[in-house]
Amino acid sequence: MSATTTAPRAGATALPAFRPSMKVPISLGVLALIALVFFGFLGPDKTAEMKISDSGDAVVVPALMIPGQVGGVVLGILLLAMAAYSIYLWTRGERSPKWLPIAFAVVFVFALLVWIVAGARQPSISLAGLVAGSVTLAVPLVFGSLSGVLCERVGVVNIAIEGQLLGGAFTAALVATITGSPYIGLIAAAAAGAAVSMVLAVFSIKYLVNQIIVGVVLNVLVSGLTGFLFGTLMVPNKEQFNTPGRLDILPIPLLSDIPIIGPILFEQSIAGYLMYVAVAVVWFGLFKTRWGLRVRAVGEHPQAADTLGINVNATRFWNVTLGGAIAGIGGAVFTLVTIDSFTKDISGGRGFIALAALIFGRWNPIGAFLASLLFGFAYNLQSILGIIGTPVPSQFMAMLPYLVTIFAVAGLVGKSRPPAASGIPYVKG
């Protein structure tokens, strides 16, 4: 950036060298050192067993046996090498490529896993189960964060993801029980999420109420409404109102037999497949279509978009509604896939993790998807930690997504920049 702005003034003779931010190389370096010292040199001396396939699978892959200390050192050196590469690029005035932090994160998480498992009372873990569980837990997060992406890209801050998830979960359980079909429940969940979103849209666009206020209040409203109806309808008449049944798991023939990735990718309910479709469609729509260009224009510079003849507030309204519908489907996952009934506040703050995921994913559908997977992994690890008995308190694992997000918004891990007009209502004129 400095190169482009100063070049014309400085003349052609002495172009100041372009210096990208040092934040990425430095944070990678620090993390790599932490990994080397704590996971490597101070690491546990037991051997971590990582089972890859179950004994019942068609193709049995032998379990990975990683000695804690040696593994930690090797992985730590690998991380250091990546950090060194990033620093080398920085000295040459180049930015680190996008894959580097992602690859770094994957290796770092793996090193963390080895460290945790090798230090546990029972140093054995099923890798396939771990990843599959993470994906399952990530599904509502992905839907929630996609909703956030759609809303924020068009300039409306969506703090109400939690409410949309909860509304979707409740409606899915209620409608699926009454109609007897989880699929109708799924559609109803989308409608409920859209309804919550419409309130957000009407209040923030028509009445110009601050979007954050509406979001916060909507979360309370939905929590109160569903809690009230749960108490008065569902608790006394569980059979009648709260036995929705589950969405069928639809394995794709052949593909689902692939070891490890088969069960993760191709043995899902319809909601799981919808998740992949939604990520792809939202990404393609936002970045490759005319609609997406308009949406982003409205989110970045509504005045300019208006000048070009785009109806800013209508675009906002429908995008926010669409986002709500997507989050509603995510909510249905709680009551139609994870467990088969509604309980009070079943979303349990997952909407805020989705918000974190969308920020950590830098307002990009694919970034949000990857961040949701990471946070789903942290969530899953947290429960597994308790089972295998590690010295690391599970609460710190649970804290991780939130801490990572704080670092992300503070610009310590790359720079997260929201769409320019996000949170600012547009008044024509």
Place this chain on the structure above:
Amino acid sequence: MTEKDQAQSDQTPAESTAEVRAADVSLDTAGGMLEPSIVPVSSQSGDSGHQQGSVMRRIVMGNGFVSVLAVIVALFLGGLLIASTDSQVAKTAGYLFARPTDFLSALWAAMTESYGALFQGSVFSPREGFKPILETMTVATPLICAGLGVALAFRAGLFNIGAQGQIIISATLAAYVGFAWHLPFGLHLLVVLIMGVLGGAVWGAIVGILKARTGAHEVIVTIMLNYVALFLLDFLLNTAAFRRPGDNSPISPRLDESATYPVLIPGSRLHLGFLVAVALTYGVWWLLNRSTIGFEFRAVGANPIAARTAGVRVSRATILVMAMAGALAAFGGVAQVAGTEKVLTGGVAAQIGFDSITVALLGRSTPWGTFFAGLLFGAFRAGAVQMQIQTGTPIDIVLVVQSLIVLFIAAPPLIRSIFRLEPKKKTKTPKAAPKAALANATGGAK
């Protein structure tokens, strides 16, 4: 705001945002009262000094009146919700057209029964006299403290969603000092108070520092810190230092007698913390309206760019106001552990942090408004317990009513249109004003 000013601001919609903002500031400071930027300018209280028109119209159009209407409408809608699940109402609805009076009386009965129980649990009951009102005041104490914290941040243009985390951290620290240290009477309570308030202030200041130094949005940071605090408390309650000796459940030992607020009226739970809350309300009023720092806060809230131009150090004000907001919420946390609960549990903060946001909004971010809003919501909370026992209506109805109240108050045009109070000339809602106000809310440091 005079009609003329209104007309002017409507006539010049094409002005750049900065100019509109400047105009707003001049409008708002005209009466010598800088108003909070969060709530749309048109809906703010305290500017009745420059409203024209007849006395009647001023009352009808005034914001206090709209607040009252909002409460009434929200209560009515909540009542409908209660009635909708009532079996008698459902039965009479079956022959609604044959005998509508049956339906209406059943509807009325369902609503009045629940709200009657609510009233008995919060203000006056024939059996206990005015004792329930003491319980209302007890429940309201942390709500008022935390609400003041949220309101103070609002006035400086900051969204403090983090009262929950600030309460948790302060309650944790205060409780630890309360049961682990054994100090003489008087001194102990003071140390508990200082430690708790310090904890909350630091937890709030983190947000302010991140906002001022890196531009991190305070809404995101506070939400995330709430969860960090929650898990931290969960972790601590599972360590030997915080658990009762020989007990595995996550609950702390009881605080020493010397570490707790003395009870004000024997036979009730009302403790000294309530008087502290009253003092804090006055303190915040003084700070905002009589002190230089308060003026700086309001200036930053109204327009950070203008404030910077005028020589206010915006980043310092941001850090300071968040630390103060955290400290105020912390008084709520201390009131919980040292006054109401006397032990530390995972649910010590309950929903107080989130309720306090609605309290501040209902109070329109003014200290005394927040105080009375806190009392109202405290009454809801205290009465809802009684309501659930007597009529089986779930406590969650309180959440519904609270959020509806805030929605209606946040959108004055809505409540005015419901009651057809909209003036014929559409000058009441200068459209550019909320826009500027909201732009401020996101802050200049973005």
